[in-house]
Amino acid sequence: MKKVLLDSIKKYKLQIILHAIFIGLNIYILTIPPQLIGNMIDLLYNLEENKQAILNNTYQLLAICVIFLFIRLIWKSLETYVVRGIEKDINIKLFQRFLKLKLQNIQNIKNGEIMSYFVKDVNEIRAGTYRIMTYGSRIVYTFIIAIYQMARGVNINLTIAVMVPIVVAAYIIVKIKKYVEINFKKAQNKFTELSEYIQESTDSIRTTKAYSCEGEQLKDFIRKNRIVRQSNNTVDVFSNLLSTCTKICFGICYAISLIYGSKLVLDGKITIGDLVTFNGYIGLFVNPVNWIPDLISRVKRLQISYKRLDEVFKLEVEKVNVKENIKTDKLNGNIVIKNLNFSYPGIIDKALDNINIEVKVGQTLGIIGTIGSGKTTLMNLLTRLYNVPYGKILIDGKDINEIPIEVLRNNICYITQDNFLFSTTLKDNISLFKEEYEDEEITESTKKAIVYDDIQNMPNGLQTVIGERGGDLSGGQKQRVAISRAFLKNSTILIFDDTFSALDNKTSEKLINNIRELSQEKTCIIISNKVSDVKYSDKIIVLDEAKIVEQGTHEELINKNGIYYEFYEQQSKKEESMLA
Ligand SMILES: Nc1ncnc2c1ncn2[C@@H]1O[C@H](COP(=O)(O)OP(=O)(O)OP(=O)(O)O)[C@@H](O)[C@H]1O
Ligand SMILES: [Mg+2]
Known part of the structure; x- marks a missing residue:
C-alpha cells in the first residue's frame, strides 16, 4: 500500500508543489485586506487630505479580490486533479490486487467487506489526502504568515496574548480527539457489518421471498441500522464537543484583543487602525482553527483505511512459480495424476486422498461421485486455483507447477459448477x-x-x-x-463440472454428443452425478469421500455391481417412475 500511495504521490509531485505554492500565495494575499482596512480607518481622521489615498486603498482592495479568486481557482483545480488522480490510482491497483489474490484469500473476505474497501476506504483516503493538502497547508501557512504580520506590523505582546487561548484550544482538541478515534473505529465496523448484511440480503432475495421472511429481515435490518446510528451519534457528540471548545477559545481571543488592544491604543502604542487590522488577522485564524479537529479526525480515518487496505495488499497473491520455465503456448492435453493428496488450508481432513488418473488426448474422462467427494477440488487443482504439490499432476509429462499459469489456463476451458x-x-x-x-x-x-x-x-x-x-x-x-x-x-482441455444438472435428459444427451464431436482431438473431463452424462466416457472414475473407489468403462463398472451400479439402478428407476 505504501508503494501504491508513494508511486501516486510521485506521479503528481509537480502539481502538489504548485498547489503548496499557490496556497501560500493565497494566505499571504488574505493578510493584505486587514492592513488596507486598518490604513483606511487611520486615514479617515483626515478625510479631506487623504481622499485620494482612501480611494487608492479601495482600488487595491478590489484588485486583491480579483487576484485572490484567480489564485484560488488555480489551487482548487490542482487539488481536484491530484486527489481524484490518487483515488483513481488506488482503485485500479486495489482491483488488480483482488484479481491476483489467491482464491482462498478472496473466499475469506466477505462481499460486503470488498465493497467497503472500494467505496469507503478509498474514499477516506481521498478525503484525508484532500484535507492534508488543503487544510493542513492552510493551517500551517496561516500560523506562520499571520503571526509574523501580527507581531511585526502591530504588536508582539498583543500577539502572544491572543495566541494563549489558541494553544489551549489545541490542547483540548488533542485530549478529546482520542475518543473520536475510538468511536469512529467502532462506527466503521458497524457500517461494514451493515453493508455485508445488505449484500447478503440482496443476494438471497429469491430465497427470502420464497420463504416469506421479508418481515424478519426488515426487523433485523432496522436493528442493525439503529446500532449504526447510535455509533455515529457518539462520534458526532465528541466531534461537536471539539468544535464548540474551539469556538469558545475564539471568543476569548477577541475579548483579549479588544481589552488589551484598547489599552495599547490609549497608551499610544498602536493606532485604532492597527487594532482593526489586528482583529482582521484574528479572523484569518477562525477557519484554520476550526479545521484542526476535522483534519485530525480525517487523518486518523485515513490511517485506519490505509491499514485496512494495507492488509489486502499484504495478502498472498497467486505466485508466478520460479520453476515456470516451460516455453510453450500450446499443450497437447495428456494428463497424469500420481498419488495426489490434498487438504484445504487449515483443514485436517483430506479433500483428495491418493488420487491416480491418466487421460490421453482424444479421451473423455467421466467423474461421478457422492456430494462433497472432491470432484470440484480435483478440477481446482488441475487449473492451479490452489497450490498443487510437486510431481503429482503432469500435463504432457511436465509438472503442472512448471507450466506458466496463463499458458495452463489458456489451454483449459473450465466450465465451473x-x-x-x-x-x-x-x-x-x-x-x-x-x-x-x-x-x-x-x-x-x-x-x-x-x-x-x-x-x-x-x-x-x-x-x-x-x-x-x-x-x-x-x-x-x-x-x-x-x-x-x-x-x-x-481449448485443448475441456472441463464441465456438473454443468448439465438443470437440463432434461434429451437436451443433455444432444449436448454431450456435440461435446464428444468437439473433443475428438482434445482431452475432455465431464463431472456429473448422472450416469447418463458420463456413460459414453472412455474412462469413468467414481469418487467417494476423497478417494477413487471404482474406475473403468460404463460396462465394466456396471458388471462390478458397486457404487456406480447403485447410482445407475437408482437413476434408471427414477426415470422409469417419471415416464410411468
Ligand atoms: N474452499 C474450501 N475450503 C475448505 N474446504 C472446502 C473448500 N471447498 C470445498 N471444501 C471441502 O472439500 C470437500 C470436497 O469438496 P468439493 O467441492 O470438491 O466436492 P464435490 O465432489 O465437487 O461436491 P458436489 O458434488 O457437491 O459439487 C468437501 O468436504 C468440502 O466441504
Ligand atoms: Mg463440485
Missing part, C-alpha cells in the same frame, strides 16, 4: 469480453450448446443484457450459455 454470468450482454458473457471473436463464431457456439433458439427469442438476441448473476435466465439457460464458452474457446 457455479456457471457465473456477468450482468452484461449474452455476447460478452460467452466471449468473456474478448474482442477477437466474430459474431458468427459466437452464434455457432450457441448452436452447439443448444441455447441458440432461446437467445433468438430474447428481445435483443446476443445483445440482450442479462440481470445480475444471470437472474433473468432459467437454470438450464444459464448452464447452456456457460457451456457455449467451451465451444467458442476451443
Whole structure:
C-alpha cells in the first residue's frame, strides 16, 4: 500500500508543489485586506487630505479580490486533479490486487467487506489526502504568515496574548480527539457489518421471498441500522464537543484583543487602525482553527483505511512459480495424476486422498461421485486455483507447477459448477469480453450448446443484457450459455463440472454428443452425478469421500455391481417412475 500511495504521490509531485505554492500565495494575499482596512480607518481622521489615498486603498482592495479568486481557482483545480488522480490510482491497483489474490484469500473476505474497501476506504483516503493538502497547508501557512504580520506590523505582546487561548484550544482538541478515534473505529465496523448484511440480503432475495421472511429481515435490518446510528451519534457528540471548545477559545481571543488592544491604543502604542487590522488577522485564524479537529479526525480515518487496505495488499497473491520455465503456448492435453493428496488450508481432513488418473488426448474422462467427494477440488487443482504439490499432476509429462499459469489456463476451458454470468450482454458473457471473436463464431457456439433458439427469442438476441448473476435466465439457460464458452474457446482441455444438472435428459444427451464431436482431438473431463452424462466416457472414475473407489468403462463398472451400479439402478428407476 505504501508503494501504491508513494508511486501516486510521485506521479503528481509537480502539481502538489504548485498547489503548496499557490496556497501560500493565497494566505499571504488574505493578510493584505486587514492592513488596507486598518490604513483606511487611520486615514479617515483626515478625510479631506487623504481622499485620494482612501480611494487608492479601495482600488487595491478590489484588485486583491480579483487576484485572490484567480489564485484560488488555480489551487482548487490542482487539488481536484491530484486527489481524484490518487483515488483513481488506488482503485485500479486495489482491483488488480483482488484479481491476483489467491482464491482462498478472496473466499475469506466477505462481499460486503470488498465493497467497503472500494467505496469507503478509498474514499477516506481521498478525503484525508484532500484535507492534508488543503487544510493542513492552510493551517500551517496561516500560523506562520499571520503571526509574523501580527507581531511585526502591530504588536508582539498583543500577539502572544491572543495566541494563549489558541494553544489551549489545541490542547483540548488533542485530549478529546482520542475518543473520536475510538468511536469512529467502532462506527466503521458497524457500517461494514451493515453493508455485508445488505449484500447478503440482496443476494438471497429469491430465497427470502420464497420463504416469506421479508418481515424478519426488515426487523433485523432496522436493528442493525439503529446500532449504526447510535455509533455515529457518539462520534458526532465528541466531534461537536471539539468544535464548540474551539469556538469558545475564539471568543476569548477577541475579548483579549479588544481589552488589551484598547489599552495599547490609549497608551499610544498602536493606532485604532492597527487594532482593526489586528482583529482582521484574528479572523484569518477562525477557519484554520476550526479545521484542526476535522483534519485530525480525517487523518486518523485515513490511517485506519490505509491499514485496512494495507492488509489486502499484504495478502498472498497467486505466485508466478520460479520453476515456470516451460516455453510453450500450446499443450497437447495428456494428463497424469500420481498419488495426489490434498487438504484445504487449515483443514485436517483430506479433500483428495491418493488420487491416480491418466487421460490421453482424444479421451473423455467421466467423474461421478457422492456430494462433497472432491470432484470440484480435483478440477481446482488441475487449473492451479490452489497450490498443487510437486510431481503429482503432469500435463504432457511436465509438472503442472512448471507450466506458466496463463499458458495452463489458456489451454483449459473450465466450465465451473457455479456457471457465473456477468450482468452484461449474452455476447460478452460467452466471449468473456474478448474482442477477437466474430459474431458468427459466437452464434455457432450457441448452436452447439443448444441455447441458440432461446437467445433468438430474447428481445435483443446476443445483445440482450442479462440481470445480475444471470437472474433473468432459467437454470438450464444459464448452464447452456456457460457451456457455449467451451465451444467458442476451443481449448485443448475441456472441463464441465456438473454443468448439465438443470437440463432434461434429451437436451443433455444432444449436448454431450456435440461435446464428444468437439473433443475428438482434445482431452475432455465431464463431472456429473448422472450416469447418463458420463456413460459414453472412455474412462469413468467414481469418487467417494476423497478417494477413487471404482474406475473403468460404463460396462465394466456396471458388471462390478458397486457404487456406480447403485447410482445407475437408482437413476434408471427414477426415470422409469417419471415416464410411468
Ligand atoms: N474452499 C474450501 N475450503 C475448505 N474446504 C472446502 C473448500 N471447498 C470445498 N471444501 C471441502 O472439500 C470437500 C470436497 O469438496 P468439493 O467441492 O470438491 O466436492 P464435490 O465432489 O465437487 O461436491 P458436489 O458434488 O457437491 O459439487 C468437501 O468436504 C468440502 O466441504
Ligand atoms: Mg463440485
